Amino acid sequence: MNRFSGALDRLGRTVLVGVEEIGKIILLFVSVLTWMFRPPFKLRNIFKQMEFVGVKSIFVVVLTGTFTGMVMALQGYHGFRMFSAESLVGGTVALGMTRELGPVLTSLMVTARAGSAMAAELGTMRVTEQIDALSVMAANPVKHLIVPRVIAGVLMTPLLTVVSDFTGILGGYFVGVHILGINSGIFIKNITRLVDLNDIYNGLAKAACFGLILSLVGCYKGFNTYGGAEGVGRATTEAVVLASIAILISDYFLTAIMF
Amino acid sequence: MGAMIKLVNLHKSFGKQKVLDGLNLDIEEEKTTVIIGRSGGGKSVLLKHIIGLLRPEQGQILIDGTDITKLNDRALNEIRKKFGMLFQEAALFDSMNVGENVAFPLREHTTMKEKEIRETVADRLRSVGLTGVEEKMPSELSGGMRKRVGLARAIAMRPRIVLFDEPTTGLDPIMTEAINRLIIETQKNLNLTCIVISHDIRSIFDIGHRIAMLYEGKIIENGTPDELQGSQNPVTRQFLAGSIEGPIRIM
Incomplete structure (x- = not known):
C-alpha cells in the first residue's frame, strides 16, 4: 500500500511539474508577443539570429532532405513493385516530403542545431549573470534575447523546409529515375497529379509552428538555467528532448486539423 | 546627511532556508557602505534586492523615498537608471x-x-x-x-549609485589593491553612493566609510571602520579576526 501511494505521489508530482512547465512556456510566449511589437526593433539582432538559425542550417537540411527522399524512393519502389505500380513512387515521395517529412525532419535538425545552441547560450548568460546585467541596465532580456530568436525560428524553419522538400524530391528523382529505371516523365507527371499546392502550404504552416516550439523551448530552458556548467548541460539536453517530443506530438494534432 | 537607500524589515527565503530575516539598513548618500558577512550568507541576495532583481516576501526597499517592491517593470526600470552594478565575474556580454x-x-x-x-x-x-x-x-x-x-x-x-558584488574576489593581492584604489577614486570623483559586498577584511577598511555586518539574515552592526574595529559584539570580532573559535558555527 505504501509503495503504491509512493508511486502515485511521484506520478502526481511529475504531472504537476509538467503542467507548470507548459504554463510557464505559454507565459513566456505571451511576453514575447507583447515585446515583439514594441519599438525599437532590434533588426541587427534579428538578422544575426536568422543567419544562425537559417543560413547556417542549410547544409544539414540539404543532406537530410536528399537522403530521406532517396530512401523513400527505394522503399516505395519495392512496395509498389509488388502490384506493378512503380510509377507512383514520384508522387508518394513528393507527398511524403511536403506534408510530413520535410517539416518534421527540418524542425528536428534545427532543434538539434539551433534550439540546443539557444539553450546553451542563454544558459551560459544566465549563470554568468549576463542576463541580470541586462536587467540592471534597464534593458528587457526577453526583448533583447528571446524575441529575435523566436522570430528567427518562426521565419527560417519554413524556409528551410522548402529547401528540404525540394532536395528530397530531387533525391527521390535521382534514385527512382537513374537507379531504379522509372520513366522520368511518368515520375514527374505523378508528382503534379498527386501533390496539391495546399499540401505544400500546410506543410510550411506546420514548419512555422515547429519553429515557434523549438525556439520557445530552447529559450525557456536556457533562460531558466541554474547551477553552473552542469546546469547549462542539463538545460541544453532538456531543450532538445522537450522540443523534439513537442514537435512530434503537435505534428499529429496539426495534421489532424489541416488535412 | 540623509539616507538615500533605506531597507526596512526585509524577509526572503528560498524554500525552507531563510536568507533575509527582518533586515534593516540605511545607506548614506555619497558614501561607501561595505556589507560584510559569511560566504553564502545572503550578501548577494541583499544586493539583488536593492536593484530589484529579487523581490522580498515582506518589507520595503526605499530608493530616494520610492518603495521599489511595489513598482511594475517600467517604473522599476526608471529607478534602475540611477544605478550601475559591477558583477562578481564582471558579466560582460561575451x-x-x-x-x-x-x-x-x-x-x-x-x-x-x-x-x-x-x-x-x-x-x-x-x-x-x-x-x-x-x-x-x-x-x-x-x-x-x-x-x-x-x-x-x-x-x-x-549613475548616482554603484553596487559592487565582491569586486576583489579571485584577484591577486596587487590587483586587489588596484581595484580597491579604483573604487575609492571613482567614488570620490563622481560623488557616488557605493555599496560594496566583500569578505576581504583587508580591503573593507580601506574603501568603506561605513561597514555593516550581515549575520543570520540581519544587520547586526553598522558603523564606521573604527567603530567596527572596536566592536564588542562577539560575532563581529570573530569574523574580523578570522577565528574558528566563537559564536559563528563553521558547519
Whole structure:
C-alpha cells in the first residue's frame, strides 16, 4: 500500500511539474508577443539570429532532405513493385516530403542545431549573470534575447523546409529515375497529379509552428538555467528532448486539423 | 546627511532556508557602505534586492523615498537608471567587444550620435585606467581587466549609485589593491553612493566609510571602520579576526 501511494505521489508530482512547465512556456510566449511589437526593433539582432538559425542550417537540411527522399524512393519502389505500380513512387515521395517529412525532419535538425545552441547560450548568460546585467541596465532580456530568436525560428524553419522538400524530391528523382529505371516523365507527371499546392502550404504552416516550439523551448530552458556548467548541460539536453517530443506530438494534432 | 537607500524589515527565503530575516539598513548618500558577512550568507541576495532583481516576501526597499517592491517593470526600470552594478565575474556580454559592452547602456537609453558614443566610451575606459582596448573581446581579458571594463560599463550612464558584488574576489593581492584604489577614486570623483559586498577584511577598511555586518539574515552592526574595529559584539570580532573559535558555527 505504501509503495503504491509512493508511486502515485511521484506520478502526481511529475504531472504537476509538467503542467507548470507548459504554463510557464505559454507565459513566456505571451511576453514575447507583447515585446515583439514594441519599438525599437532590434533588426541587427534579428538578422544575426536568422543567419544562425537559417543560413547556417542549410547544409544539414540539404543532406537530410536528399537522403530521406532517396530512401523513400527505394522503399516505395519495392512496395509498389509488388502490384506493378512503380510509377507512383514520384508522387508518394513528393507527398511524403511536403506534408510530413520535410517539416518534421527540418524542425528536428534545427532543434538539434539551433534550439540546443539557444539553450546553451542563454544558459551560459544566465549563470554568468549576463542576463541580470541586462536587467540592471534597464534593458528587457526577453526583448533583447528571446524575441529575435523566436522570430528567427518562426521565419527560417519554413524556409528551410522548402529547401528540404525540394532536395528530397530531387533525391527521390535521382534514385527512382537513374537507379531504379522509372520513366522520368511518368515520375514527374505523378508528382503534379498527386501533390496539391495546399499540401505544400500546410506543410510550411506546420514548419512555422515547429519553429515557434523549438525556439520557445530552447529559450525557456536556457533562460531558466541554474547551477553552473552542469546546469547549462542539463538545460541544453532538456531543450532538445522537450522540443523534439513537442514537435512530434503537435505534428499529429496539426495534421489532424489541416488535412 | 540623509539616507538615500533605506531597507526596512526585509524577509526572503528560498524554500525552507531563510536568507533575509527582518533586515534593516540605511545607506548614506555619497558614501561607501561595505556589507560584510559569511560566504553564502545572503550578501548577494541583499544586493539583488536593492536593484530589484529579487523581490522580498515582506518589507520595503526605499530608493530616494520610492518603495521599489511595489513598482511594475517600467517604473522599476526608471529607478534602475540611477544605478550601475559591477558583477562578481564582471558579466560582460561575451558576444560583444569591450567598446560595445561599455556603449550598451548609452545605445539603449540615450540618443547620442555614434561619434559621441565612441568618445564617451573612451572616456569611461580611461577613467578606469584602460586605453585602446575597445576592439578586444571579453574572453581575451584578464580577470582584473574584465572588472575594470565592468566598472566602465557600470558608470557609463553616470549613475548616482554603484553596487559592487565582491569586486576583489579571485584577484591577486596587487590587483586587489588596484581595484580597491579604483573604487575609492571613482567614488570620490563622481560623488557616488557605493555599496560594496566583500569578505576581504583587508580591503573593507580601506574603501568603506561605513561597514555593516550581515549575520543570520540581519544587520547586526553598522558603523564606521573604527567603530567596527572596536566592536564588542562577539560575532563581529570573530569574523574580523578570522577565528574558528566563537559564536559563528563553521558547519
